Amino acid sequence: MCSRTNPRSSRTGRPRSTEADAAILEATRAALVELGWSKLTMGDVAGRAGVAKTTLYRRWGNKSELVVDAVAVLFDELELPDLGSLRADVEHVVLQFAALLERPETKTALMAVVAESTRDEPLRRRIRASIVDRQKRLVLEGRMRAQRRGELPADRDLPAVGATDDLIFDVIAGAVVHRALVSAEPVDGPWVARLSALLVGGLGAAATAGTPNA
Amino acid sequence: MCSRTNPRSSRTGRPRSTEADAAILEATRAALVELGWSKLTMGDVAGRAGVAKTTLYRRWGNKSELVVDAVAVLFDELELPDLGSLRADVEHVVLQFAALLERPETKTALMAVVAESTRDEPLRRRIRASIVDRQKRLVLEGRMRAQRRGELPADRDLPAVGATDDLIFDVIAGAVVHRALVSAEPVDGPWVARLSALLVGGLGAAATAGTPNA
DNA sequence: TGCCTTTCGCTACGGGTCGTAGCGTAACTG
DNA sequence: CAGTTACGCTACGACCCGTAGCGAAAGGCA
Numbered sequence: 162m163c164s165r166t167n168p169r170s171s172r173t174g175r176p177r178s179t180e181a182d183a184a185i186l187e188a189t190r191a192a193l194v195e196l197g198w199s200k201l202t203m204g205d206v207a208g209r210a211g212v213a214k215t216t217l218y219r220r221w222g223n224k225s226e227l228v229v230d231a232v233a234v235l236f237d238e239l240e241l242p243d244l245g246s247l248r249a250d251v252e253h254v255v256l257q258f259a260a261l262l263e264r265p266e267t268k269t270a271l272m273a274v275v276a277e278s279t280r281d282e283p284l285r286r287r288i289r290a291s292i293v294d295r296q297k298r299l300v301l302e303g304r305m306r307a308q309r310r311g312e313l314p315a316d317r318d319l320p321a322v323g324a325t326d327d328l329i330f331d332v333i334a335g336a337v338v339h340r341a342l343v344s345a346e347p348v349d350g351p352w353v354a355r356l357s358a359l360l361v362g363g364l365g366a367a368a369t370a371g372t373p374n375a
Numbered sequence: 376m377c378s379r380t381n382p383r384s385s386r387t388g389r390p391r392s393t394e395a396d397a398a399i400l401e402a403t404r405a406a407l408v409e410l411g412w413s414k415l416t417m418g419d420v421a422g423r424a425g426v427a428k429t430t431l432y433r434r435w436g437n438k439s440e441l442v443v444d445a446v447a448v449l450f451d452e453l454e455l456p457d458l459g460s461l462r463a464d465v466e467h468v469v470l471q472f473a474a475l476l477e478r479p480e481t482k483t484a485l486m487a488v489v490a491e492s493t494r495d496e497p498l499r500r501r502i503r504a505s506i507v508d509r510q511k512r513l514v515l516e517g518r519m520r521a522q523r524r525g526e527l528p529a530d531r532d533l534p535a536v537g538a539t540d541d542l543i544f545d546v547i548a549g550a551v552v553h554r555a556l557v558s559a560e561p562v563d564g565p566w567v568a569r570l571s572a573l574l575v576g577g578l579g580a581a582a583t584a585g586t587p588n589a
Numbered sequence: 590t591g592c593c594t595t596t597c598g599c600t601a602c603g604g605g606t607c608g609t610a611g612c613g614t615a616a617c618t619g
Numbered sequence: 620c621a622g623t624t625a626c627g628c629t630a631c632g633a634c635c636c637g638t639a640g641c642g643a644a645a646g647g648c649a
Contacts, residue, residue: 197494199494269490269494275556276483276486276487276489276490278556280483324565325569327560331554331558332546332570334549334553336542338552338553339545340545344545345503352542356546359542359578363573364573365580367576
């Protein structure tokens with residue numbers, strides 16, 4: 162949750178206030194909702210949290226790091242209940258993800274920190290660790306379920322399975338983000354149905370063809 | 376190219392310098408390469424272009440609008456030569472798009488302006504008009520070619536065709552962007568082959584199934 | 590209990606960017 | 620030539636950044 166890996170053996174001295182941590186992250190989300198990314202300032206967040214600006218800088222080096230931590234927790238709400246079929250599972254998680262992207266705090270923050278990360282390798286790693294990689298579990302779980310149901314063939318070679326998982330993840334997350342933020346059109350039932358049909362159909366075609374390329 | 380729709384009947388007075396326009400946009404791209412989005416300032420661009428800062432503000436209201444115009448022209452390089460099959464066409468355009476996203480000026484600018492556009496409706500429209508919508512031609516052309524070749528069935532109902540075009544566009548653009556900027560892994564031959572196989576397979580499955588849902 | 594360490598809120602600061610205003614000059618029109 | 624608009628230049632108030640220094644607060648430890 163906090164930025165620095167616990168300060169080297171900070172067993173002595175006054176401990177960091179966990180209330181301040183929570184207040185700052187909450188204030189950051191509120192500021193994102195009201196002001197958006199570009200107009201959010203460290204001083205404003207400090208004021209909302211009832212905290213000195215220096216307290217923010219003791220924990221996070223800059224705005225990007227703070228916002229990543231403030232938003233990351235929202236992504237842990239995503240779940241993948243077993244709905245009985247691969248296609249139903251895909252549709253459900255896509256709709257969940259879309260609802261998350263509709264929230265103003267994530268909508269305005271996500272693209273901004275990714276943009277920033279193209280010039281900031283530590284930030285990119287933080288985003289992956291705090292947000293991206295943790296959601297790949299959904300793809301893994303969905304694929305394994307489909308294999309158990311017999312909707313997808315059992316694993317052929319491991320590298321290909323991992324590569325396909327990564328591909329599906331990029332396709333789903335990328336398509337939803339692009340639809341919601343770039344095309345700025347609704348990620349609604351009909352669209353999700355089309356996307357799911359395309360994916361499930363594509364996976365099925367690759368499976369029946371048995372081509373090593375897919 | 377320029378920001379304002381030609382100033383209402385500006386037939387009189389000194390005309391805008393087209394050399395300045397070109398110099399500013401070129402300077403903006405150079406600044407993006409060297410500094411990235413967040414450290415790019417209007418004053419810096421003006422200095423590089425050999426132009427007064429006020430001249431920039433006469434043309435563009437803020438950094439985002441300027442950068443959109445500076446980057447938009449790069450996207451017109453995308454082409455779709457007929458390579459004989461739907462899959463080959465898809466692979467080719469994906470690789471082209473990936474190469475474009477590898478350039479530092481587009482990589483750092485694209486996500487940033489999209490992020491900004493979530494709180495700036497005019498900017499969003501500008502992005503769509505200058506960049507996004509103009510590339511949908513590639514999807515249209517590719518689909519029609521595939522239909523002529525018999526790889527895809529002829530149009531059923533028009534709305535469904537348009538919706539599928541939009542879906543394919545979001546999937547391809549979104550997946551490539553996500554792979555390149557979020558996952559930060561290479562959009563190379565093997566990955567593109569997998570993506571193309573997934574798409575072509577999915578489109579084929581939907582076609583043979585003849586379901587109205589896809 | 591008293592000492593040490595670290596964090597706390599607060600204030601203040603230099604440095605930088607923003608976006609605008611005002612000026613005199615340059616360029617083009619009729 | 621008069622009228623109009625764009626130009627370069629300078630200067631400005633406003634804002635935000637990130638840091639430093641201060642005394643006070645809150646823990647650990649002997």
